[in-house]
Amino acid sequence: MPNVEETYDIVVVGAGHAGCEAALACARLGLETIMFTVSVDSIALMPCNPNIGGSSKGHLVRELDALGGEMGKNIDKTFIQSKMLNQSKGPAVHSLRAQADKQEYTRQMRCTLENTDHLTIRQAEVTEIMAEHGQIKGVKTFSGAVYHAKAVILATGTYLKARCIYGDVSMYTGPNGLQAANYLTESLVKNGIEMYRFKTGTPARVDRRSIDFSKMEEQFGDERVVPFSFSTDPESVQKDQVSCWLTYTNEETHQIIRANLDRSPLFSGAIEGTGPRYCPSIEDKVVKFPDKNRHQVFVEPEGLYTNEMYLGGMSSSLPEDVQYAMYRTVPGLENVKIVRNAYAIEYDCINSRQLKPTLEFKAIQGLFSGGQFNGSSGYEEAAVQGFMAGVNASMKVLGREPYVLDRSQAYIGVLIDDLVTKENHEPYRMMTSRAEYRLLLRQDNADLRLREIGHEIGLVSDEDYERVLQKQRDIEAETERLEKTTVGASPKVQEFLERHGSTLLKTGATMAELVRRPELDYFSLAEIDKTRPQLPADTAEQVNINMKYEGYLKRQQQQVTQFKKLENKKLDIDFDYSTVKSLRREAVQKLNLYKPSSIGQASRISGVSPADISVLLVHLEQMRHGQRGQEI
Template sequence: MKRIVVIGGGHAGIEAAYIAARMGLDTTLLTMNLDQIGQMSCNPSIGGVGKGHMVRELDALGGAMGRLIDATGIHFRILNESRGLAVRGPRAQADKVKYRIAARRLLEGTPRLKLRQGTAAALLWEAGTRGLRGVELLDGSILPCEAVVVTSGTFLNGRILIGERRLEAGRAGEPASTHLAEQLRALGLRNRRLKTGTSPRLARASIDFTRLQVQPGDDPPRPFSFFSEGIPQPQVPCHIVHTTPATEAVVRENLGRSSLYGGHIEGVGPRYCPSIEDKFVKFPDKGHHQIFVEPESLETEEIYLAGLSTSMPPEVQLRMVRSLPGFEQAEILRPGYAIEYDSFDPLQLDRNLSVHGLEGVWFAGQINGTTGYEEAAGQGLLAGINAARWLQGREPMVLGRDQAYLGVMVDDLVTKGTDEPYRMLTARAEHRLSLACDLADARLLPVAREVGSLTPAEQARVEAKLARRERLRAQCGAAWVTQTSPFGPVAARAELRLDAGLSLSDFLRRQQLTSADADECLGRLEGWAAPQPGWDPALERDLLLFELRYAGYREREARLLEGHRAWDHVRIPADFRVEHLPGLSTEVKEKLKLHRPETLGQASRIPGITPAAVTLLHLVIDRSKAI
């Protein structure tokens, strides 16, 4: 009997445990507090540009996050909706109380998955770091297993900082984990200190919402999951407020009392989610900063101020908050804080997220230097899949950069590493025209089939939608548009001359045609608007127009991709040594030894590795195969 233990009940741990159990492995999720599974310690939201892409990819591979946010979301919006389909990003505000309950209920109802409360103290092997046999807990008990996925979040040597105060904690109200961190360092793993932070929570009744800008959600809300039938929770608006000169004055007067600027923080913070102190110091010419006022739950009266992350003392935080319009009488229920924690250099990971040199161990989430629920969940899913496949004696499942944002993230981590908390951005993906989030189910269906991560009903649903999509594409190619055809009035309104006529596909490529024009044309096709689970006519129209109008760009991207793929398929032998290889500079040799690329494609993406060096490596590898 093969067993997996997942350490940590955050978003990475949920995905790792859920997918491993769905793949038929006996799985135990070990967490310090069963009541905090799926806790949203920071902003209670899921998705966004880049991040939302990964959630939809998770969902296409059988993950939990998309289903959980659909079941508990109270505010949904598509970001960048007026822009191209490739950079649109779904985002939803979660009811964090219901999200946590739904996550635990999902895990408790999953066959072959058990929950266990406790703190991991050490990993146990039969000999050295070979033959994993279990996880030892602080109480002395042992959870037997042959594979472990470590998803420890901010708990490894976690330290909360508020002003000059330091508290040993994994997050507010929960202890840090020190024993496991000490063992991992003793085993020779390179670690670093990183930092993240959170904003104060306020009492709803103490805020004058009439003075704030209302930010309504989409109506109707569009689900994250390809398998959801709707959004069950009542929907509520969010609000926007901006900092004032008084806010900046309070911050600047008290910079020395901030944990960050008072010299109390060692760790590096996230570049793309700076504290309010950082915003005023690093962007002095910006007149004001936008703050999102977001409800945390329908079950509580707490309000989260996204964009006001801070490590100031509580009394300074109160002055900052009360300097905002409409917040003059605001009351803080929970102050914001910064948190430092141990992460480990992801260059020590293989492409399947297993730890090099530690047999049976995978890392996922903030332990790898990332930030964000979505990044953690994506790694958790991939680590869980690969731990299960390893125990099943199957090859690892590695996503390419051209297949998914999840593949981009993992390749970035294990090839380039990170010296600051890593956040997914669409700009990181060189093939983003091929990675539109609404096509994730179609794009990743072959992978889902190979992994066996979808149920037969889920797989059939995706296949039926793709078959219908192909039939309708064929109709578009066959339908003929002339001035006297049923499509003629649309052409006339758009002032398009159709002397010789053209196919409906070519007609819809014309940029003069609006979405309403396209709807009128497509509505004439047989079966376009017929009800079907997972079929959204408006979304399908957008997908079709995207395919037709960006075809030239996508073909050019595909040609470039073919060149990249050639190197990605050339593996570098595990025992390949570069120390005495002539023709390579000392810098190239040092970087190859540090990064340990598994393919020539990975080697080519390491900063400082030239195309000439990769070509030389290719020649030497080919010669070694011929011997």
């Protein structure tokens, strides 16, 4: 009996957060796209924490939205609590975080996908990639069906040879007991792709009815909700929110964990994979921070129509009996009933240095990848990679130039650059500290930074683009007005200044000068500003931030200018660095391994020193003047 053979422009393997964004980007650009999943019911599944955003991750979601992605819109439809984190700190680290109704999040994303033109969803396991002479040709499924394609995007998440483990129990399944993908790894290795084995984990889900909330601290959402998507009407997200709860482990909890470490597969050697340093299990926390007598436990609802609660901060792979014992030492959880055990999951992923900054494999033309398959962690990190892989796969098929965001443009640029230029021996997590230009890359200005690029790609509508252009014009006009508007030392003004602990005026001052005073801001000055126009809240926020941080922003912009000079000095990715005299041996090895596309990228490779970069710059200059015959 002959096998099925079909042809598409693009194949997407996986329907998690990376696969969804990749498939939507390709289909919305008019390319015939097919997305494979081991289970249609697992589309946009949230197998771990029930939230989107958080510190630095909120930046990624808003950048994704500004470019034309879907995650921000979807969480705006399905959140049950929303909070802007770090509001006591500066605007660079403000991050939006929303609790999701997990089932509704999946339903809404599936609805969007199923109603997108040019997109086909197929439940089948992809077991083989087909490539000839370094060029992707398509994929083959477990049944033997062949799907020819001009580009393939791998977004397999944590499903490749997945194994879920707690104590002595080991199950060869994907997250939440779903089917693992056990065959694709072999095909990838045969095609010369280097694989890693990584591990992540998740805490128990427990029955809400068995929790004593009176012993916990109630956590409320923001009074005024800020939407994730720049396209969402802010009024549409002002709704009743559910509470989350905070409690803590204690010394009794820690004693139980320490007494059973020999039964933890993390410490017994039963788990081979490397775990995420910045999202450790409770066993890791107790061992690595012995001086801490308690750790936070966030008790979060999984949705509006379920009694399952998520115990954030207590990820574990300890045996079932130990899980019951340790959870029941936590205030409020003394009589807790477990619905789903905590477990660790290990899975196959790639060494991401094999990728170009476009997320295309260096060795196989037309093969792209995104998400946890690239060695990262988190829904948000996955989504932005899937989106960029989808955009660049589409650009390749359409014969257009690829899009690469650099470190000065977006957190997305930082994330992808870190993945392709640095040694990543553990799941990569985005953090604000990784972004050198974080004062410029705030979550509040993602639309001003990236809407134009999204419009140019073809994923942001004319209407949304015009909206951000108007916002820019309003910011500039209001900034100019503040610089020119003066106030005198009238009794009303002096009384206002005295009330706010600000120095009284001896002569007149511009409104801009007053905004820049530490104890005042654009919003408080509305009381004495008679000619102020009515501006949308997000526009007013930009005016305030730009004025108050003007000096810092200018300084960081100067740093970006220097950074761009190195990024614009391009390198040939096929160049042999052993031909450059005076380069240290380690630098030659690392440069030949990573094949950087620019001097800037070369400078961020571990093992390449500033002295090596100086040698490369001299060599480039010599090439420019024709002193050597070989181009670098």
